[in-house]
Amino acid sequence: MCAAPATTSTCFTTFRLNESTFSIREEDIYGEHPLIYAKIFQDPPLLLLSDTGCGGHGLSPDIEITSLREYLETYPISSNSSLPLNPHGKLPYLIICTHCHYDHILGIPHFTTPGSNTTFLASSYDPSFITKSLPTHSLCHHLGIETPSYNVSYWADHFEKITYDSLSLNIQILHTPGHTPDELAWYDRTERHLYVGDTLYEVGPGPEPAPIMFPKEGDLIDYMQSLRTLKSFIAAQNEEYPSRPRVKIGCAHITSSVDAAEIVDEVQALFVYIIEGKVPIADSMKQRGEICDFYMEAKDAKFCVRVPRRLVDDARRFYHKHPALLSF
Ligand SMILES: [Zn+2]
Structure with missing residues (x-):
């Protein structure tokens, strides 16, 4: 592919997130505006991609580049010395699938x-979530769109330090089930x-607040455990290297770089309140056959949540029996 003009x-x-990593935001017809992250390695030569976005589905034919790959290989990026992130596609790809939505x-x-x-990496927590019923689990079936076909060749374990060509990438995987069983986090040490x-x-800044969403395949008890996992992992990193910058978090929508410990604390507190019944339901709607409730503490709240009522009821029953597990 030839280089594309910046016009x-x-x-x-x-935009450039840090020395090696770029954050790519996609405009899409679903209103998801996913954040894709691209990290460039010199040794081994590699482009690590965190997710691949919405694939340009249904966008106007007036938009010339809707393929993420074409964009990476041809489009000049001003914060990358006006070069594409992967000129001529010379770097192989390692795609970390944070989950299969x-x-x-x-x-x-x-x-x-x-x-x-291209190598595809996913969480080994529950491979069948990806290998079986992907049209349903990805929500492609629900939206009436074709489900991509791909083979995961790197099933990463909880806390696994990942390698490529037998070389360490200084990247660690964390299993964080809850949003979906296959949800993962990855840490760039x-x-x-x-x-x-x-x-x-x-x-987010949009006219409609973007809720932290749970599909019917989500699990709030797993989610709370995953927040605990993230919290202790972040605390350990911050404590181990107190003279280095504190750990930052990047999310797959809206938030790309904020203090990790602070945002996890805030989200944890909100979910504890929701489970304790202290946040009123702001509205309810039916999604995929289930009543889903919307929680937002105030108009200017930093977070909001859309979750099937069944998941909250399950969590309330569980933490009623195990109240100590709800205190952090
Ligand atoms: Zn999702």
């Missing part, structure tokens, strides 16, 4: 064309940045 229209915008995997087909050198997918994010 080429595209549904992606990029459609707005994270629809860009995958561009990376599986013949001759592509070099940049001290933790990427948490859809586990949490802020409401």
Whole structure:
């Protein structure tokens, strides 16, 4: 592919997050605006991608670049010395799938064309969530769109330190089930940045607040445990290297770089209040056959939540029996 002029229209915008990593925001017809992260390695030569976005589905034909791969390989990025992130596609790809929802995997087909050198990594917590019923679990079936086909070749274990070509990437995987069983977080030890997918994010600046969402396959008890896991992991990193910058968090929507310990604390507190029945339901709607409630403490609240009522009821029953597990 030839380099594209900077005037080429595209549904992606990029800014540099840190020395090695870029945050790419996609405009899409679903209103998801996913944040995709691209980290460039020199040794081994590699482009690590965190998710692939919505694949340009249904966008106006006036937009010239809707393929994430074409964008990465041809579009000049001003914060990258006006070079594409992966000129001529020279770097192989390692795609970390934070989870298999459609707005994270629809860009995958561009990376599986013949001759592509792409490795797909996913959580080993419950592989069957991805290998079985992906059209349902990805929500593609619900939306009436084709489900991408891909083979995960790197099933990463909880706390696994990942390698590529037998070389350490200084990246660690954390299993964080809750939003979905396959939800994961990955920690870049070099940049001290933790990427948490859809586990949490802020409401955002848009006219409609973006809720932390749970599909019917979610689990609030697992979610609370995953927040504990994140909290203790972040605390350990901050304590181990007190002279280094505190760990930051990047999410798959809206929030790309905030203090990790603070945001996890705030989200944990909100969910404790929800489970304790201290946050009133602001509205309810039916989604995929289940009543889903919307929680937002105030108009200017930093977070809001949309969750099937059944998941909250399950969590309330569980923590009624195990109240100590709800205190952090
Ligand atoms: Zn999701």
